[in-house]
Amino acid sequence: MTTAPLSQSEAKSQPILSLRGISKNFGAVQALTDIELDVSPGEVVALVGDNGAGKSTLIKVLSGVHAPTSGTIHFENKQVDMQSPSDALDLGIATVFQDLALCENLDVVSNIFLGQERNPWHLDEVSMEVRSWELLNELAARIPSVREPIASLSGGQRQTVAIARSLLLNPKIIMLDEPTAALGVAQTAEVLNLVERVRDKGLGVIMISHNMEDVRAVADRVIVLRLGRNNGVFSPDSSNEELVGAITGATDNAVTRRASKRAAAMQIQG
Amino acid sequence: MHNETNMNSPAPQSGLLDRSDTRVKHANNLGDVIRAFFDRVKSGDLGSSPVIVGLIVIWSVFTFLNPLFVTPNNLVNLLFDCSTVGVISLGVVCVLMLGEIDLSVGSMSGVGSALIGVLWVNQGMPLPLANLAALSVGAVIGSVYALLRTQLGMPSFVSTLAGLLALLGLQLYMLGSTGSINLPYGSSMVDFGQLLMMPAWFSHAIALLPGAAILLMGLRTRAHRSAANLSAGSVSGLVLKAVATTIAFEAAIFYLNIGRGVPWMFGLFALLVVGMNYVFTRTKWGRSVKAVGGNAEAARRAGINVTYTYLTSFALCSLLASLGGILSSARLASASQQAGTGDVNLNAIAAAVIGGTSLFGGRGSAWSALLGIIVIQSISNGLTLLNMSSSLRYMITGCVLAIAVIVDSLARQSRVSHGRA
């Protein structure tokens, strides 16, 4: 890669991906309403929100799985109209889906190279297997064999395979939908390291996570979605109350109530 | 082509790239290989083992009941009969891999044979052209099913059921009032379907190929894998496999050559099976078919053109069905209203399933068409030798199909519980 890591200020001026007024309806359900989002090269954007807030739907719109009902997407300063996931892949948008989107009947190598097989008329299994091991080792994966069907892997192992797959194509932007939900301590750390490495190379990263610790560790900006709408942009240093408030939409919410109950209990004890 | 995303990757573990996990038992010697095979079977990854066991049982029973069954010439006849429906069954494998079905392959083969009769015999079209026309019609009809499935979401079960009737009507319409067109005896077509045998030396030479292929390709893969720092299987295992295969094939060919020999038509079928096996296992298209059959949405998100995969698979299925019809018209020296009716349809589908291609999609192989059709034709041939009526034949074939589907479902359950679904 020749592009040198961009400095933050330079990066901010030229978003690689920008969304304007993106809405998505599923019949009567308005899953997304007027979403605005910019991602610059070398920037990690964390997307947070409650269950059903529309995070995965937004990712799917950006990966060409769903067509937006309205709104525009600009990628590298050009308006793009993604008709299918292969359009997004061609542009350089790689995605790790929440449901991983793996074929359980195929082995690990086939899944990593699915749709991108080397040598279409005489598959080059050896070089694909070598590359798979490289990608997996980079993620500190613990996978017994890459020639077993995915169905025989644990949830975390599958997640690692899905992440490895997204790295295959030299993407310009990587979207990770809860990439560490099922991962062990070491693997989570590797994924966070990976996010940083990818960012340092000047790629854009969108990461969805419910784990505020992970978000704080790597994000440059935290974007909150609530009920399918933008609900504020925060710096990763903002306080937990601020973030939780934006996510749940109230300063008085289940999380704060729990916290105050605990505090009260401590006081009684102490 | 190297990916730049991988920077400062952790130093690779010492030793082989794919042997870093110490929890995995790796088969190093012959005993381990055999044990690994039984473990796989136990966990529901049956492959073609049940059908081979079934075949041995069936052949033993029929030989016991009527020793004529294993005479060389009866087996040669068996091979002739296998070739026509077997080609159709090969097409069925293509759609079953997708998790779809084509119920109209029998009628399609009837249309294929009627087209040969009408175009070649009645209209005087040159034979190659008539063949090409019949195959193209097949491809077009298969594409229609695929479009109905992908554009309108019509289940292939329904569209091909409609096609079954419509194509039967087309066949009857084309054959007109006479109902049957005879193909001229002595023509290359009929000779191919009834008489043409490989010269003995040629069939023996061909029988050397599988063993040689196993050995040479195995050695090449081995060399590539060790060059890439991956584990490679043992040479002795490879040699053993090659020698065993060669002995088995040479013995079979020797036995058939005591009779009339190996039919060219069976040669064509075997060639198609080998070709399709290559396509399913070693090409990107074959991989896409399996992926779509396993998880169509995941395949789509990986950038696979699902519509194209459906289109080509269904077209190939109907094309092969049409070819099967052409071959059966050559075998019977006529294109009749009966062609492709009766049990042809279900035999072709049953053969694929009996041979080990899953009805649930994403799992199967071209070999299943060959193995399955040999089972089905053995039953039908054996029962005919015993002078059993077709009523009994149908009932028994039905039971065998039921058993095959039960085995498939049980294996699937077992795979799920062993985490290999």
Ligand SMILES: Nc1ncnc2c1ncn2[C@@H]1O[C@H](COP(=O)(O)OP(=O)(O)OP(=O)(O)O)[C@@H](O)[C@H]1O
């Ligand atoms: N294919 C679909 N058809 C209909 N409704 C959908 C579809 N996909 C998502 N939705 C709806 O859109 C809303 C947002 O869903 P989405 O999956 O984006 O949530 P999320 O933010 O990813 O939640 P989680 O944190 O639980 O993953 C939900 O109300 C969901 O029911």
Ligand SMILES: [Mg+2]
């Ligand atoms: Mg989600």
